[in-house]
Amino acid sequence: MSDEVPAGRPCPRCGTPMYHRHCKYVCPNHGVIYDCADTFY
Ligand SMILES: [Zn+2]
Structure with a gap:
């Protein structure tokens, strides 16, 4: 329930x-932008 925390990072x-x-x-508008499978980190 409360595992959605505003991260402060803009879409x-x-x-x-x-x-x-x-x-x-x-993103509330676009859905998942990054996840831990991405090499973006
Ligand atoms: Zn967005």
């Missing part, structure tokens, strides 16, 4: 603050 597409859920960054 690169729309600038909306993304949520950090488990090891994923989720």
Whole structure:
């Protein structure tokens, strides 16, 4: 329930603050932007 924490990182597409859920960054508008499978880290 409360594992969605505002991460303070804006979505690169729309600038909306993304949520950090488990090891994923989720935009409320676009869905998952990054996850821990990405080499972006
Ligand atoms: Zn977005």
